[in-house]
Amino acid sequence: MLLIAIAGLALAIWGWLIFFHGRFWQAGPILAPVGGRQLDRRRCPDVCVVVPARDEAAAITQCLSSLLAQDYPGRLHVIVVDDGSTDGTGRLARKVADPKKRLTVVTGRPRPAGWSGKLWAVSQGMAEVARLCPATDGFVLLTDADITHDARHVSTLVARAEGGGLDQVSEMVQLHCVSPAERMLVPAFVFFFALLYPFASVNDPRSKTAGAAGGTILVRRTALARIGGIDSLRGALIDDCTLAARIKHGGGKIYLGHSCLARSIRPYPHTHDIWRMVARTAYVQLRYSPWRLLATVIGMIVVWIVPMELALFTHGAACLLGAAAWVMSMASYTPTLRRFNLMPAWALLLPVVAGFYTLATIGSAINHHRGRGVVWKSRAYTDADGAISTYTHPEAGGAVMNRTMTGDDIG
Numbered sequence: 061m062l063l064i065a066i067a068g069l070a071l072a073i074w075g076w077l078i079f080f081h082g083r084f085w086q087a088g089p090i091l092a093p094v095g096g097r098q099l100d101r102r103r104c105p106d107v108c109v110v111v112p113a114r115d116e117a118a119a120i121t122q123c124l125s126s127l128l129a130q131d132y133p134g135r136l137h138v139i140v141v142d143d144g145s146t147d148g149t150g151r152l153a154r155k156v157a158d159p160k161k162r163l164t165v166v167t168g169r170p171r172p173a174g175w176s177g178k179l180w181a182v183s184q185g186m187a188e189v190a191r192l193c194p195a196t197d198g199f200v201l202l203t204d205a206d207i208t209h210d211a212r213h214v215s216t217l218v219a220r221a222e223g224g225g226l227d228q229v230s231e232m233v234q235l236h237c238v239s240p241a242e243r244m245l246v247p248a249f250v251f252f253f254a255l256l257y258p259f260a261s262v263n264d265p266r267s268k269t270a271g272a273a274g275g276t277i278l279v280r281r282t283a284l285a286r287i288g289g290i291d292s293l294r295g296a297l298i299d300d301c302t303l304a305a306r307i308k309h310g311g312g313k314i315y316l317g318h319s320c321l322a323r324s325i326r327p328y329p330h331t332h333d334i335w336r337m338v339a340r341t342a343y344v345q346l347r348y349s350p351w352r353l354l355a356t357v358i359g360m361i362v363v364w365i366v367p368m369e370l371a372l373f374t375h376g377a378a379c380l381l382g383a384a385a386w387v388m389s390m391a392s393y394t395p396t397l398r399r400f401n402l403m404p405a406w407a408l409l410l411p412v413v414a415g416f417y418t419l420a421t422i423g424s425a426i427n428h429h430r431g432r433g434v435v436w437k438s439r440a441y442t443d444a445d446g447a448i449s450t451y452t453h454p455e456a457g458g459a460v461m462n463r464t465m466t467g468d469d470i471g
Contacts, residue, residue: 063374067381070367074388082258082269085251085392087399089259089317091231093212094219096131104134105222106198107214107278108189112181114143116205117152119325124156126209128163135198136162136214139188140205143168143181149205164188175294183290189281196285202277203322207233210321217278220315227283227312228304230272231319237400239329244406246328248413251396257301262308262316270308274300276322283312297344318399335420342424353425357418364389364414386411 078085109127113120120140127138142150142165153165166188171180182202189200199218203209221229232253237246257271277300284290287306296302308314328334346352367389370382390407397406 063370063378064376064381066362066366067370067378067385070362070370070385071381071388073363074367074385074392077255078388078392081255082261082267084254084258084260085395086260087318087395088232088254089263089315090320091216091220091317093210093321094216095212096133096215099133099215099219101133103222104132105218106135106193106195107132107137107201107218108193108198109136109138109201109203109214110182110185110189111138111140111203111205112143112178112185113140113145113149113153113205114177114181115145115147116149117145117147119206120149120153121156122208122325123203123205124153124163126211127203127214128156128158128160129211130209130214131211132214132218134218135193137164137189137192138162139164139166139185139192141166141168141181141185143177144170164192176297176299179290179294179296179299183294186290196281198281199278200281200284202274202279204275204324206326207275207322207324213276213319213321216321217276221278221280224315225313226315227280228272228307228314229278230300230304230314230316231276231322232273232317233275233319233322233324235324236327237402238327241331241334242328243400243402244409245331245334245413245416247396247400247402247406248393248410248417250399251393252417254396257316259316262304262314265313268309270301270305270314271316272300272304272314273316275324276319277303279303279307280312283307283310286310286312297341331416335416335423338417338420339424339427342421343428344424346421346425348425348428350425353421356421360414360418365411368411 111123111127116123124138124140130136140150140153140163142153150165150167153163156163166184168181168184171177175183186200199221201214201217217229217231220226232250235242235246235250237243253271253273257269261267261269262271284307287303287310292306293299293302304314304316328337343353346356367382367385370378371386374382389410390404393407393410394404397404
């Protein structure tokens, strides 16, 4: 009877997720590309792009070249903040061809207490924005140094913001998915992200759910000023979703979708690379709570692993209920696999992948309790540092997956 009850619980949870949880399993919205010729030059607001960069020598040239090649008829300026790089990132950024003189490279100052590294770099970039574009009615595009942009990307983002009266437009960029480890684990990240932040709910002004993907965030400068600017986020290690929450809960309108015009070129060739990416902020999302960790682990086991176990190793009602839940989970994953051009058979590994993410989350908690804190790009954060704040989405009290990765969340 116990096995039947557990199987029934898993199936009930999947029924709720499929039918009542913001259609998270759908492929998600994708903006139709808009070229510069489709925009009215006289009505194009200024766009300042801020790129925080720390040890990004392998990617910075491609990133900046793509931004400077944007087909945007309005005024556009690109600001790079070299955040204490030791690999020549700043030197390479200054060598990027810039015939229109639209690139500014700032040497970052030491990080003050209470700031995350990335947000301190963004704050310095925003000081340059105020100097270069004094008018405050334009946009700021926050993007990472490991992302390349199609020439139509800025025009497409601005068209969506202006056409919908939006304060923020964010897109999940196309993630690098080449190695076996990436093919097994990266699509599942996108799937879990959509489970925690259903795009339809994020885009619904009536829903409290707010989320963003840090690789591409176009935000209206007036909306940023309304929430107190970047300073109001200074300690956030999950900065993208914190920004989205502040804007939406302050009355702003936001959009979150998938991008077909921006691509991450950062590889994660091995499972340990992805493990480190997950473990760096997983326990932050759980607010360093052992009880939230326990609830997350139990939820992951019941929702993702138990249905497969029941389907394979039991019989009767428990087997049938478990199999039904397992099939529902695999079916919900299929649209994400199609987005990555992977065969549906990869869905069979979803319980294994969920186990990997669960163990990485436990590893994140162990690191914290051993005093290692959050470490990223040779920078460590602990509770005592004062540079840690979290954002948990308001409907995630019983979430079965914590937010872990969307690019360089910390920097």
